[in-house]
Amino acid sequence: MPIERGCAMPPSTDPFYAGLGQAVRIGTELLAALIVGGGLGWVLDTYIFASGQWGLVMGLVLGAAAGIRNAYRSAQRWQS
């Protein structure tokens, strides 16, 4: 750790804060990917292909996958 002197424990080195930070991160990670996936699908449906609901459905599925991937990725980063 590159901290020579620290009176208060800086959160990035304190496992409690690091864990708490991690915990509040992952939920939004899932949500944001769903919003983006669904939103992209909806835009494709409405403005580009006029493809009914298929874009939205596929977008939500891919968004869910991307969200899980993001959550998985941030958990892995934390472990290393």
Add this chain to the structure above:
Amino acid sequence: MEESPLHPFELHDLIPISLGGFDISVNKAVIMMWVVVALVTVLMVMAGSARRLVPGKLQNLGEILVDFIRAMILDTMGKDGMKFFPLIATLFLFILFCNWLGLIPGTYTVTSQIIVTGVFAGAVYTLSLMLGFALHGLRFLGILVPAGTPGWMLPLMIPIELISQLARPVSLAVRLFANMTAGHTILTVLFGMVVSLPFYVSWLPFAATLFVNGLETLLIAPIQAYIFTILTCVYLGDAITLHGHSEHAH
């Protein structure tokens, strides 16, 4: 008498200004941003002016903050990341003090406006994209292909990776905005109870208000500022090292 629990988030123009068709009126949020900028500037300049070997109180605070931000950058981006120290430090201190000052009754929490957090997140993400393309050219698009993906998986993996990339600024913006809004809504509801209940029970929500305010001050405000900045570091670091898809390789 019932007011919406969201009424603290409403903004009213205090000084209406219109410039070339744009509404640049001064409202509470704008004033709060000025206050935060002035406070952070004065605080950090004063903390940095003494430079004693044995630091005083203010210098100590400044050193803790600077050390903390430096550790965050070195942890996530390594030595190269120190170029971004001014940006990261500004972001961190601004968000931290916006979160903190907003907890003082009567003030306004700037970070509870999604336009504010959204602009920050968008700017940070745009910077990381520009940095990635400037450093690596078109090879930067390789972040859309996870390491070791078999060829037949590509049509599936590229859209997923694209969405997971685009979700980054959204999650940055939504996380900060949602946490701040939720916290202040809870405080408003609780304090509304204090006002409307008879005195022999109103101490209960009042105690809860104090507790939630303390929780917000000590945990939520610093942690949200910390998460926003450390993810900024991570995204910029990914753009520099081109390792967004395989950061667990080491």
